[in-house]
Amino acid sequence: MKARRALAAIGLxxxxxxxxxxxxxxxxxxxxxxxxxALGPWPPQIHPxxxxxxxxxxxxxxxxxxxxxDRRLSRNGQIACDSCHQTSQGLSDGHPRGLGxxxxxxxxxxxxxxxxxxxxxxxxxxDNLWAQSLRPLLDHHEMGMSLQSLGQTVREKFDLRQPYQxxxxxxxxxxxxxxxxxxxxxxAAYQETLIxxxxxxxxxxDALAQGLPASSTRYPLxxxxxxxIFVGKGRCVVCHSGAQFSNxxxxxxxxxxxxxxxxxxxxxxxxxxxxxxxxxxxxxxxxDDPLRRTATATRHVSTVHRNFGxxxxxxxxxxxxxxxxxxxxxxxxxxxxxxHYSELNEDRLHADGERLLVxxxxxxxxxxxxxxxxxxx
Amino acid sequence: xxxxxxxLTMIASLPVIAxxxxxxxxxKVTVLEGAHYQLAFSASPSPIPAxxxxxxxxALCPKAVGKKVGQLSIDAIMPxxxxxxxxxxxxxxxxxxxxxxxxxxxxxxxxxxLHFDVAASADLPRERLTYQQEIK
Numbered sequence: 001m002k003a004r005r006a007l008a009a010i011g012l013x014x015x016x017x018x019x020x021x022x023x024x025x026x027x028x029x030x031x032x033x034x035x036x037x038a039l040g041p042w043p044p045q046i047h048p049x050x051x052x053x054x055x056x057x058x059x060x061x062x063x064x065x066x067x068x069x070d071r072r073l074s075r076n077g078q079i080a081c082d083s084c085h086q087t088s089q090g091l092s093d094g095h096p097r098g099l100g101x102x103x104x105x106x107x108x109x110x111x112x113x114x115x116x117x118x119x120x121x122x123x124x125x126x127d128n129l130w131a132q133s134l135r136p137l138l139d140h141h142e143m144g145m146s147l148q149s150l151g152q153t154v155r156e157k158f159d160l161r162q163p164y165q166x167x168x169x170x171x172x173x174x175x176x177x178x179x180x181x182x183x184x185x186x187x188a189a190y191q192e193t194l195i196x197x198x199x200x201x202x203x204x205x206d207a208l209a210q211g212l213p214a215s216s217t218r219y220p221l222x223x224x225x226x227x228x229i230f231v232g233k234g235r236c237v238v239c240h241s242g243a244q245f246s247n248x249x250x251x252x253x254x255x256x257x258x259x260x261x262x263x264x265x266x267x268x269x270x271x272x273x274x275x276x277x278x279x280x281x282x283x284x285x286x287x288d289d290p291l292r293r294t295a296t297a298t299r300h301v302s303t304v305h306r307n308f309g310x311x312x313x314x315x316x317x318x319x320x321x322x323x324x325x326x327x328x329x330x331x332x333x334x335x336x337x338x339x340h341y342s343e344l345n346e347d348r349l350h351a352d353g354e355r356l357l358v359x360x361x362x363x364x365x366x367x368x369x370x371x372x373x374x375x376x377x
Numbered sequence: 378x379x380x381x382x383x384x385l386t387m388i389a390s391l392p393v394i395a396x397x398x399x400x401x402x403x404x405k406v407t408v409l410e411g412a413h414y415q416l417a418f419s420a421s422p423s424p425i426p427a428x429x430x431x432x433x434x435x436a437l438c439p440k441a442v443g444k445k446v447g448q449l450s451i452d453a454i455m456p457x458x459x460x461x462x463x464x465x466x467x468x469x470x471x472x473x474x475x476x477x478x479x480x481x482x483x484x485x486x487x488x489x490x491l492h493f494d495v496a497a498s499a500d501l502p503r504e505r506l507t508y509q510q511e512i513k
Binding site: 034035038237238239241242247248249250296297299300301302306356 | 430479485486
């Protein structure tokens with residue numbers, strides 16, 4: 001499975017035999033090309049979210065975008081969604097841990113390509129985008145609103161009430177909770193439109209998938225070598241798979257899960273518990289799909305001991321623009337992330353965890369190549 | 378008329394041959410052989426993809442006629458990684474003595490072992506039948 005290095009030429013110089021390695025151009029095996037092909041195509045097909053009756057509706061997207069920038073949806077009137085999800089920061093905030101009304105315990109996740117995700121948040125405590133959009137509005141560390149204050153704000157502000165009624169109908173028929181969930185559904189409809197563009201990697205992937213030679217694109221050689229590590233020696237693709245560069249699930253990768261203020265972040269374990277107790281999961285009355293077609297994961301997930309300390313596998317698309325990294329923002333750069341896997345402290349992995357991670361012991365050249373690859377995503 | 382009667386008599390006198398296990402399943406059927414059971418299943422979608430939920434239609438057939446069948450449960454592991462699925466499969470009964478499993482998801486590419494565990498019944502001991510597949 002390892003990429004082979006091509007010998008570009010073998011020649012005679014001054015009567016001695018030499019082999020010119022080549023320049024480091026990886027030649028991908030058929031199996032590797034199959035793995036690389038599975039990292040696309042990009043973008044995937046788009047379908048409306050059946051759990052959100054306004055998904056894909058232009059009026060809802062426009063209202064959601066308006067709400068995304070509206071500071072009146074916070075308790076102190078100074079924080080909007082875009083305070084922590086800034087375009088200049090890859091729709092994240094650049095801080096180790098989120099800063100709203102207070103400091104969060106976790107790093108702020110970027111908000112793109114959400115429409116294809118199964119779980120939301122580092123612990124997957126939500127199974128749908130509208131519930132995940134309601135969470136920060138109500139979290140006292142973030143925007144600090146309540147169902148009552150959200151309902152009251154929309155009823156009282158004409159520039160909110162009018163577009164609300166254009167999307168959801170007569171507001172007088174809705175209680176505070178219904179209004180709040182509808183706001184979250186409009187926010188979700190907007191966030192579904194936030195999709196990362198095609199990249200140089202996607203062109204390279206398409207060429208390989210079509211049987212064209214690697215040289216038919218201008219994909220940098222260093223990135224190609226990094227890709228060879230990604231699908232080969234590094235086995236990164238085992239978890240960072242598919243067009244999202246994430247299997248959408250949760251793993252323990254040896255990052256400490258002690259909180260700043262003391263205590264332990266239980267990660268996925270507490271995420272599943274919160275999901276099961278949520279009034280807004282896909283099994284709830286707020287799911288607009290009577291058939292609950294997207295609720296399979298929610299029906300069948302349950303806690304197991306190894307969920308302690310597991311956190312979501314993040315997408316790697318646009319990853320170069322969303323530092324710092326990991327659930328607690330403890331790694332400042334992508335190079336630090338690569339070094340984490342290169343020098344992995346196996347003692348930090350759960351004893352009953354997966355036998356998947358081993359230190360990669362990458363050379364400086366390999367680290368540079370892997371970094372170059374990640375920067376092209 | 379005599380010829381027709383002769384044919385009907387011939388057909389009626391043929392030995393009864395039981396339908397093979399999983400005869401009623403649609404799509405590509407895989408049959409597993411155990412000491413006490415045969416188990417046939419078909420997957421949807423097929424082939425089973427990585428990262429997507431899939432369902433199984435299952436026929437569980439005791440090898441000895443008339444024996445009581447134990448309760449079936451399903452789980453899976455990646456032998457190399459020593460971890461299982463992140464979801465608990467649900468099994469329900471279908472007509473024609475078939476079973477239906479849903480909530481199965483292989484969240485990583487690689488080799489998976491799908492375990493079909495049949496609990497002990499009044500007539501038969503428990504048994505595990507395993508199917509391995511490389512998921513891409």
